[in-house]
Amino acid sequence: MSTSASARTNLREEVRRALTAPSAPADRSNSTTSDLSIDEELNLHSIGWEPVELVSGVSLHSIPYGYWNWGQGEIVAASSAHATALAHAKARLVREAAAAGGHGVVGVHIERAIHPTHVEVSLVGTAVRPADLNVRRQRDVFASDLSARDFTMLMVAGWEPLGLATGASFVFAPRRSMSTALQQQSQNVELTNFTEAMYSAREAAMQRMQDMALEMHGTGVVAVTVQEGPMSFASHAVGFVALGTVVRLATPTHQLIHPTMVVSLNDATVAFDAQTLG
Amino acid sequence: MSEEPSDLPEAAHRRLNEGSFSSGLSVSDFAACLDMGLEPVGLVQGFCAMRWGAVSMSGMGGGVGGGLGGGLGAALGGALTPFAGAPGGYVQNYQCPHGMVSAEHRAWGQNYQQIWIEDAWRTGFNSAYSRMMHEAQALGAHGVVGVLDSENPLSDTGVVEFHLRGTAVRLVDASAPSESPWSTFLAGQRLAKVFEAGYAPVSIVTAVASVRVWAYCVTEYLMEGTGGVWSTSPAAAEIVQIVDAQSTVREAVRARVRSSLHGDSLHGAHLEVSTREFAKGDLELQSRLSGNRVRRFKDFDPVALPRATVRLS
Numbered sequence: 208m209s210t211s212a213s214a215r216t217n218l219r220e221e222v223r224r225a226l227t228a229p230s231a232p233a234d235r236s237n238s239t240t241s242d243l244s245i246d247e248e249l250n251l252h253s254i255g256w257e258p259v260e261l262v263s264g265v266s267l268h269s270i271p272y273g274y275w276n277w278g279q280g281e282i283v284a285a286s287s288a289h290a291t292a293l294a295h296a297k298a299r300l301v302r303e304a305a306a307a308g309g310h311g312v313v314g315v316h317i318e319r320a321i322h323p324t325h326v327e328v329s330l331v332g333t334a335v336r337p338a339d340l341n342v343r344r345q346r347d348v349f350a351s352d353l354s355a356r357d358f359t360m361l362m363v364a365g366w367e368p369l370g371l372a373t374g375a376s377f378v379f380a381p382r383r384s385m386s387t388a389l390q391q392q393s394q395n396v397e398l399t400n401f402t403e404a405m406y407s408a409r410e411a412a413m414q415r416m417q418d419m420a421l422e423m424h425g426t427g428v429v430a431v432t433v434q435e436g437p438m439s440f441a442s443h444a445v446g447f448v449a450l451g452t453v454v455r456l457a458t459p460t461h462q463l464i465h466p467t468m469v470v471s472l473n474d475a476t477v478a479f480d481a482q483t484l485g
Numbered sequence: 486m487s488e489e490p491s492d493l494p495e496a497a498h499r500r501l502n503e504g505s506f507s508s509g510l511s512v513s514d515f516a517a518c519l520d521m522g523l524e525p526v527g528l529v530q531g532f533c534a535m536r537w538g539a540v541s542m543s544g545m546g547g548g549v550g551g552g553l554g555g556g557l558g559a560a561l562g563g564a565l566t567p568f569a570g571a572p573g574g575y576v577q578n579y580q581c582p583h584g585m586v587s588a589e590h591r592a593w594g595q596n597y598q599q600i601w602i603e604d605a606w607r608t609g610f611n612s613a614y615s616r617m618m619h620e621a622q623a624l625g626a627h628g629v630v631g632v633l634d635s636e637n638p639l640s641d642t643g644v645v646e647f648h649l650r651g652t653a654v655r656l657v658d659a660s661a662p663s664e665s666p667w668s669t670f671l672a673g674q675r676l677a678k679v680f681e682a683g684y685a686p687v688s689i690v691t692a693v694a695s696v697r698v699w700a701y702c703v704t705e706y707l708m709e710g711t712g713g714v715w716s717t718s719p720a721a722a723e724i725v726q727i728v729d730a731q732s733t734v735r736e737a738v739r740a741r742v743r744s745s746l747h748g749d750s751l752h753g754a755h756l757e758v759s760t761r762e763f764a765k766g767d768l769e770l771q772s773r774l775s776g777n778r779v780r781r782f783k784d785f786d787p788v789a790l791p792r793a794t795v796r797l798s
Contacts, residue, residue, distance in 0.1 A: 228782035238746040245684075268723050268724065269722060325710070
């Protein structure tokens with residue numbers, strides 16, 4: 208009880224001190240912007256890092272008309288447009304981060320839209336750097352879709368992120384012959400043309416992501432997300448996109464983390480959420 | 486955020502002086518605020534209804550062209566000169582590489598920043614914000630927490646209503662505020678963490694940037710996937726004009742927010758970008774960036790490494 212009362216007193220004192228602090232910062236050129244929550248900033252601070260700047264990268268790449276409807280095998284124009292758009296957006300993102308003095312970008316939000324004649328990619332994240340400004344950047348600026356919390360945990364475990372790796376493949380599912388289509392019309396059967404197309408897209412996309420990880424000298428890709436399925440605007444095309452953060456060991460060995468078991472007493476509902484006026 | 490002379494209605498003055506408080510805080514946020522020594526004094530709100538036109542030619546000051554919209558612009562695309570750009574705004578021209586002029590061929594294209602839209606938006610938002618803050622000031626509040634904002638069209642009249650609301654709070658056992666109240670989108674535990682981390686809230690920050698795109702022939706062909714029909718154009722390539730516009734609309738809004746920080750930091754930023762197509766090849770890109778401006782009042786206390794937990798429930 209006394210601990211709680213003392214904590215409350217301290218918090219009240221902190222609030223009072225904060226609200227009676229001098230009205231202007233000493234250094235007016237030292238603004239930082241970030242989309243991190245205060246929890247995430249504290250996480251970064253615990254490993255000696257800090258946010259610097261909100262950064263973004265965008266790209267749109269065209270796909271020649273007519274590639275989605277007829278053909279065989281991979282729709283190379285679409286796969287290549289997707290890869291180029293992501294690469295350009297990523298390059299712009301890390302260029303902005305480097306210009307702001309960042310060593311990397313964490314919590315990258317990735318928005319992708321695939322249209323019949325173009326691919327759009329937008330990346331937004333927060334550039335981060337070691338709080339000790341004497342620490343020089345040892346390698347290229349990295350971009351990672353890991354949250355600041357996951358980034359912290361990764362670093363604590365002795366690993367480091369190297370960059371975003373992606374692989375995408377769009378494949379044409381061959382049309383069945385007229386006789387096969389008629390035969391299968393009244394049967395519950397697997398449409399092997401679609402299954403094989405999906406396998407083909409999956410294998411190509413995963414291979415590309417892995418190749419990209421190896422190019423960055425990474426030992427693996429974490430937090431991989433995949434999106435797969437038919438393309439809404441092309442009845443015989445399927446797509447597979449894999450995306451994750453390339454990592455490698457930064458210390459001689461992996462640092463074991465022993466989690467503490469907790470029994471949460473929290474309500475299932477979110478507490479302290481200022482949405483009551485919405 | 487600028488603040489104008491108070492135009493708080495007389496009825497609101499009377500209501501606010503009646504002695505009981507209202508608040509938009511949840512019970513848990515309310516409890517957390519009391520723990521911090523902040524007591525709610527009233528639910529404060531600000532409104533502003535703004536006439537909203539997508540294009541204001543009188544504000545453009547230069548030639549015509551980009552803002553004319555699809556049909557007429559397309560028909561006269563080869564004949565009109567590009568818009569000179571609003572003073573201080575971004576403008577970029579794109580010239581057709583094919584060397585032909587016809588009624589259908591888009592011989593030039595242009596991206597330009599719609600400063601007049603940004604100004605109109607800022608006027609509407611800042612008026613609503615100022616009115617909310619005047620209510621807080623009238624209550625003797627030190628700050629406003631849990632701010633929420635919305636902008637909604639009022640029927641189909643081209644009018645947009647800006648509405649801001651939040652809970653005015655007073656520091657317990659403190660003298661009356663001598664400065665304008667501070668404001669923050671945060672409330673409850675999240676706000677407590679901001680204080681504990683060594684930051685004091687200063688104000689909410691929101692800005693909008695708008696860029697209009699009048700596509701030239703290369704952009705049009707690449708968007709349609711027909712770039713390869715011209716021997717001088719690649720079949721597939723990056724759509725540079727749109728990329729320029731998308732990059733600019735993001736950079737412009739960040740620059741605007743950065744210029745309002747004056748050495749403070751922006752926390753919990755949220756960047757949204759929307760695209761509106763008025764006609765074929767005539768687009769408006771709008772970005773909006775919001776966040777909490779905070780000021781460091783003490784150095785970070787040392788923070789222990791986070792401890793991983795496994796929840797058993």
